[in-house]
Amino acid sequence: xxxxxxxxxxxxxxxxxxxxxxxxxxxxxxxxxxxxxxxxxxxxxxxxxxxxxxxxxxxxxxxxxxxxxxxxxxxxxxxxxxxxxxxxxxxxxxxxxxxxxxxxxxxxxxxxxxxxxxxxxxxxxxxxxxxxxxxxxxxxxxxxxxxxxxxxxxxxxxxxxxxxxxxxxxxxxxxxxxxxxxxxxxxxxxxxxxxxxxxxxxxxxxxxxxxxxxxxxxxxxxxxxxxxxxxxxxxxxxxxxxxxxxxxxxxxxxxxxxxxxxxxxxxxxxxxxxxxxxxxxxxxxxxxxxxxxxxxxxxxxxxxxxxxxxxxxxxxxxxxxxxxxxxxxxxxxxxxxxxxxxxxxxxxxxxxxxxxxxxxxxxxxxxxxxxxxx
Numbered sequence: 412x413x414x415x416x417x418x419x420x421x422x423x424x425x426x427x428x429x430x431x432x433x434x435x436x437x438x439x440x441x442x443x444x445x446x447x448x449x450x451x452x453x454x455x456x457x458x459x460x461x462x463x464x465x466x467x468x469x470x471x472x473x474x475x476x477x478x479x480x481x482x483x484x485x486x487x488x489x490x491x492x493x494x495x496x497x498x499x500x501x502x503x504x505x506x507x508x509x510x511x512x513x514x515x516x517x518x519x520x521x522x523x524x525x526x527x528x529x530x531x532x533x534x535x536x537x538x539x540x541x542x543x544x545x546x547x548x549x550x551x552x553x554x555x556x557x558x559x560x561x562x563x564x565x566x567x568x569x570x571x572x573x574x575x576x577x578x579x580x581x582x583x584x585x586x587x588x589x590x591x592x593x594x595x596x597x598x599x600x601x602x603x604x605x606x607x608x609x610x611x612x613x614x615x616x617x618x619x620x621x622x623x624x625x626x627x628x629x630x631x632x633x634x635x636x637x638x639x640x641x642x643x644x645x646x647x648x649x650x651x652x653x654x655x656x657x658x659x660x661x662x663x664x665x666x667x668x669x670x671x672x673x674x675x676x677x678x679x680x681x682x683x684x685x686x687x688x689x690x691x692x693x694x695x696x697x698x699x700x701x702x703x704x705x706x707x708x709x710x711x712x713x714x715x716x717x718x719x720x721x722x723x724x725x726x727x728x729x730x731x732x733x734x735x736x737x738x739x740x741x742x743x744x745x746x747x748x749x750x751x752x753x754x755x756x757x758x759x760x761x762x763x764x765x766x767x768x769x770x771x772x773x774x775x776x777x778x779x780x781x782x783x784x785x
Contacts (some may be wrong), residue, residue, distance in 0.1 A: 470508025491517030540770030
């Protein structure tokens, strides 16, 4: 099924007799039981006002089309959506609806830009009963009402099928300043990143890898803006972090960080890939407890750990309970769920929401409760 309009989608959902597998660009590699419902027919930018920093697009619009339109006006999506096709070994074309449905957010999430949900102004979607729902607005001053906007971000199509999203966009910076410190262990790297993020110099990325192109650990920080401002702030940050060792700095017109954003280091690797959301101060201890041979990359100042571990490893069982949650991003078999089991109170709340928005349980059933792999 490939509806071309919101009304078509509404009629399809009203008439559905069984479970539906909601599919956008097919870049996530997920497989859900049910008849495929392709959202790519709901495509096109419906409103773009560069002066108002606002863009509205149908959910099936390719992300590349949106980024091209923004680039032509010197603007961008501030939350730096990742492209995980190489990591997951998938093809297809990423859509803006898929980005929102997964709340896909890159290194800038650690900064004042926030996640994808923080750039959302409004959404339109069709719930499991076929009702068209709209929430929020098309411009910043019109965002009112209950915050279903943020509820839909990260719901993975289990509460409704997105048809249109409204986004706040921002100017593209002139340059990026990069500060790097080599040779730090994970504990030292988290200390350095925390020290940097605590300054007024507006760090927009704080990342660490246990193995860089120089065959040693590397901690990297990013500052963005006008060239003169970046140079000044980079110098101040360098002085502030001198206690951690030799600090190198550089500026570049390239402001995105695909190596960290897209987890390029693990693309094509043989292991399973997990992401752990943790308190930065807990990251060193958790990394030390990973299975032998594990490889790691840290993002968001240590709040996000990417780990590549031997195939078939149940990292939840290996680590045991800890504050935070691990998600299996790449891997197959062994019945290991993709999503971390929810605590009982949260699970009850989630069931109530699904019952309200999808009373027949037909939208991506079981996706966020069990393994779902191709």
